Amino acid sequence: MTGPNKKIYLSPPHMSGNEMSYIQDAFDTNWIAPLGPHVDAFEKELAAHVGVKDAAAVSSGTAAIHLALQLIGVKEGDTVFCSSLTFVASANPILYCGASPIFIDSEPETWNMSPQALEYALHEAGREGHLPKAVIVVNLYGQSAKMDDITQLCDAYGIPVIEDAAESLGSSYKGKASGSFGKYGVYSFNGNKIISTSGGGMLISDDVEQLQRARFFATQARDQAAHYQHSQLGFNYRMSNVLAGIGRAQLAVLEDRVSARRQVFDRYQEALAYLPGVRLMPELAGTRSNRWLTVLTLEEQESGTSVREVLAALGEQDIEARPVWKPLHLQPIFKGASFYAHRDRDNVSERLFHTGICLPSGSQMTEDDQHRVIACIQKTMKQTIHSN
Numbered sequence: 001m002t003g004p005n006k007k008i009y010l011s012p013p014h015m016s017g018n019e020m021s022y023i024q025d026a027f028d029t030n031w032i033a034p035l036g037p038h039v040d041a042f043e044k045e046l047a048a049h050v051g052v053k054d055a056a057a058v059s060s061g062t063a064a065i066h067l068a069l070q071l072i073g074v075k076e077g078d079t080v081f082c083s084s085l086t087f088v089a090s091a092n093p094i095l096y097c098g099a100s101p102i103f104i105d106s107e108p109e110t111w112n113m114s115p116q117a118l119e120y121a122l123h124e125a126g127r128e129g130h131l132p133k134a135v136i137v138v139n140l141y142g143q144s145a146k147m148d149d150i151t152q153l154c155d156a157y158g159i160p161v162i163e164d165a166a167e168s169l170g171s172s173y174k175g176k177a178s179g180s181f182g183k184y185g186v187y188s189f190n191g192n193k194i195i196s197t198s199g200g201g202m203l204i205s206d207d208v209e210q211l212q213r214a215r216f217f218a219t220q221a222r223d224q225a226a227h228y229q230h231s232q233l234g235f236n237y238r239m240s241n242v243l244a245g246i247g248r249a250q251l252a253v254l255e256d257r258v259s260a261r262r263q264v265f266d267r268y269q270e271a272l273a274y275l276p277g278v279r280l281m282p283e284l285a286g287t288r289s290n291r292w293l294t295v296l297t298l299e300e301q302e303s304g305t306s307v308r309e310v311l312a313a314l315g316e317q318d319i320e321a322r323p324v325w326k327p328l329h330l331q332p333i334f335k336g337a338s339f340y341a342h343r344d345r346d347n348v349s350e351r352l353f354h355t356g357i358c359l360p361s362g363s364q365m366t367e368d369d370q371h372r373v374i375a376c377i378q379k380t381m382k383q384t385i386h387s388n
């Protein structure tokens with residue numbers, strides 16, 4: 001049965017209304033593409049916002065990860081450690097470089113990279129004399145990983161950290177911006193992220209020289225010569241001036257977007273946390289999540305309702321909800337890659353994959369719409385309990 005109601009999306013873009021004036025300015029000055037003053041300004045404004053020395057605007061978050069690996073010099077035969085519970089874009093660039101990913105499990109307090117599993121994997125790689133070239137740590141659904149533990153471990157082995165903060169722009173860890181902890185940080189402005197340029201990304205670092213190299217690689221690695229000379233492999237990865245204008249208008253409302261999404265989370269928490277077997281994604285003490293998506297886990301044995309039933313009921317009501325990311329060590333494309341579990345016989349990412357549900361969390365969602373989502377979940381769960 002499909003209701004007369006409009007479709008509720010998981011995480012639709014939310015424009016501020018000021019984007020058009022930036023776009024108009026780009027058109028008026030004929031700075032359409034590539035690059036231009038909005039790109040420079042967007043980079044400066046974002047770097048200042050998250051407290052790093054420099055930022056390079058690129059065509060996607062995926063491109064930013066690829067560039068970070070390129071700057072570190074990852075190549076064929078190398079390995080790169082990566083969180084397993086994440087979107088495929090976190091790890092695909094490892095394959096672009098001809099290197100091999102090794103996946104690290106989550107831990108229960110942040111759902112992100114388990115420091116225990118990382119320590120074990122580093123220890124083993126060190127013993128075998130084949131340490132990874134980089135570690136890609138993801139901040140899932142807005143929640144920061146345990147960055148102190150992870151950076152300490154990686155520093156001890158001299159391995160650079162790439163922080164995939166595609167989902168955590170606007171979040172913080174011990175008062176410092178999420179994304180600013182590794183040698184490189186990555187943000188995404190894809191259509192579903194907390195702010196959007198329709199498509200785009202940012203590579204950030206305190207290493208200004210390396211980010212200058214990133215801009216060089218992102219513009220076809222063109223040497224200093226009038227005649228288009230190239231001595232290294234480059235890419236076409238820069239952001240256009242029009243999209244950077246959208247980004248500037250979006251960045252100005254980032255804090256509003258974070259409070260709106262946190263409010264959405266609070267309402268879900270109030271309405272759903274009491275249900276048997278339901279738990280909402282935790283927020284580690286000392287961190288502030290942007291709550292990009294509200295995610296809950298549902299234990300079928302406690303609740304008598306399966307994840308599949310809830311997803312089906314929401315789908316019937318034209319409400320977009322999704323399972324949690326399928327761990328990358330289970331993906332066919334990464335078949336054969338090594339995986340380190342949180343603990344022996346305690347595979348946290350697989351458990352979260354089987355029990356997790358991502359709920360509509362857009363910053364523009366009305367209270368009425370959210371009530372529809374909540375009512376549908378409550379109804380599905382009670383019905384199943386009664387029919388037991």
Ligand SMILES: *Cc1c(COP(=O)(O)O)cnc(C)c1O
Pocket residue numbers: 059060061062063086087089090138164166167187188189190200201
């Ligand atoms: C969205 C996302 C990316 C990729 O960003 P794009 O801009 O879509 O290329 C990478 N990692 C994570 C965790 C993401 O959610």
